[in-house]
Amino acid sequence: MAQTLLKRGMALVALLAAMACSSGEGVEAKAQGQTDLGKALIVYYSFTGNVRSIVSQLSEQTGADVVEVQPAEEGLDYAANGYEIGSSLIAGIRQHPNDAESYPDIKPIDIDLAAYDNIILCTPLWWSQMAAPMQTFLFRNGQKLAGKHVALIVSSSSSGISSTVADAKRLVPDAVWTGDALWINDRNRSQSSTLIANWLSEQNFQTTDETMKLYITIDGQTQAATFADTQAAQELQAKLQDGPVDVTLNSSGGFEIWGALGFSLTSSDERINAVPGDIILYDDSNICLLYGSNTWSYTRLGKFDGLSQSQLRDFLKAGESGIKVRLSLQSDATKIKNLKASTDAEEQVFNLSGQQMGQTTNGILVSKGRKVAHNK
Numbered sequence: 313m314a315q316t317l318l319k320r321g322m323a324l325v326a327l328l329a330a331m332a333c334s335s336g337e338g339v340e341a342k343a344q345g346q347t348d349l350g351k352a353l354i355v356y357y358s359f360t361g362n363v364r365s366i367v368s369q370l371s372e373q374t375g376a377d378v379v380e381v382q383p384a385e386e387g388l389d390y391a392a393n394g395y396e397i398g399s400s401l402i403a404g405i406r407q408h409p410n411d412a413e414s415y416p417d418i419k420p421i422d423i424d425l426a427a428y429d430n431i432i433l434c435t436p437l438w439w440s441q442m443a444a445p446m447q448t449f450l451f452r453n454g455q456k457l458a459g460k461h462v463a464l465i466v467s468s469s470s471s472g473i474s475s476t477v478a479d480a481k482r483l484v485p486d487a488v489w490t491g492d493a494l495w496i497n498d499r500n501r502s503q504s505s506t507l508i509a510n511w512l513s514e515q516n517f518q519t520t521d522e523t524m525k526l527y528i529t530i531d532g533q534t535q536a537a538t539f540a541d542t543q544a545a546q547e548l549q550a551k552l553q554d555g556p557v558d559v560t561l562n563s564s565g566g567f568e569i570w571g572a573l574g575f576s577l578t579s580s581d582e583r584i585n586a587v588p589g590d591i592i593l594y595d596d597s598n599i600c601l602l603y604g605s606n607t608w609s610y611t612r613l614g615k616f617d618g619l620s621q622s623q624l625r626d627f628l629k630a631g632e633s634g635i636k637v638r639l640s641l642q643s644d645a646t647k648i649k650n651l652k653a654s655t656d657a658e659e660q661v662f663n664l665s666g667q668q669m670g671q672t673t674n675g676i677l678v679s680k681g682r683k684v685a686h687n688k
């Protein structure tokens with residue numbers, strides 16, 4: 313099946329990403345056809361270069377920004393004398409995992425983690441545990457990754473990675489893990505590019521449209537809307553993260569359906585010429601969905617995506633009263649995730665409104681219960 317989360321991008325992107333490693337600056341360019349992971353960051357540490365080359369392939373396949381964790385003390389040979397320094401660092405952390413003194417110092421990293429939806433951690437394994445400098449990074453920043461979608465890639469010579477995965481879960485207890493960690497070792501290293509591609513396609517990353525869209529459902533029909541850039545819209549988005557909100561709206565004035573949200577949002581009212589498709593906050597605690605125009609003192613919440621005025625009138629049941637409206641962050645299509653995949657279901661693709669599409673359709677589609685960039 314031609315679902316391609318991944319298309320080998322331009323070598324230039326990999327080069328830019330590698331250059332960004334030391335500076336901590338983001339890579340804004342994205343090669344055509346790459347996975348759109350929202351705003352994604354790769355955080356890695358590498359002592360002998362294996363993880364660095366994994367990261368080079370990973371950044372080429374995703375276009376994610378890259379930042380490198382570097383020990384504060386340069387030139388240490390963690391493997392010398394039978395891995396003496398490396399093992400004593402790991403032993404120290406094992407003995408006192410909650411003590412900041414156990415963790416070797418690392419160079420300051422100038423990166424705003426809050427700006428990223430998805431974080432991919434890439435680390436070597438040391439004595440079955442996560443390499444000490446990477447543990448330092450997570451010990452210091454784990455709380456900032458709370459609620460973020462976090463993925464893990466571990467590189468070892470041959471040892472299994474379960475204790476390294478446990479380290480990650482201990483250090484970032486409130487992450488939303490995207491799936492199983494990827495284990496690259498000396499036996500499968502030559503296939504790492506393919507392993508990364510397959511692994512990426514199985515991870516539940518937060519995608520851009522999930523962060524941006526407001527879904528409005530009336531009478532079994534769902535339409536997407538884009539949140540406005542206001543405090544009230546951000547608060548509504550945060551509220552919907554706890555679950556959908558059901559409201560009952562009534563037609564009014566020949567231009568809107570409106571009613572109480574059941575809670576207040578921070579308004580920033582200004583005189584607005586509202587037009588069909590606008591989603592408006594009125595008087596702190598009322599939502600108005602417009603199928604006509606009106607000028608009033610309002611706060612913007614969002615706007616319906618691509619519906620004509622007559623489509624809006626039909627969808628919003630213009631003229632009726634007691635209209636049951638559900639506001640949510642999840643489209644019906646994402647609920648396909650809950651279906652147990654049958655052989656037939658594996659062959660089906662859906663658009664984000666849940667309509668089944670042909671195999672040759674391009675764009676963001678749902679296949680096997682997962683959102684994918686579909687490029688035939």
Ligand SMILES: Cc1cc2nc3c(=O)[nH]c(=O)nc-3n(C[C@H](O)[C@H](O)[C@H](O)COP(=O)(O)O)c2cc1C
Pocket residue numbers: 357358359360361362363364390391395397398399435436437438439440467468469470471472
């Ligand atoms: C201090 C230290 C301890 C290590 N312990 C193990 C181990 O227990 N098991 C294993 O399979 N590999 C171990 N390795 C090997 C690394 O996990 C492996 O070479 C990894 O790919 C290195 O990644 P890097 O080249 O990015 O540093 C160890 C390496 C070091 C430096």
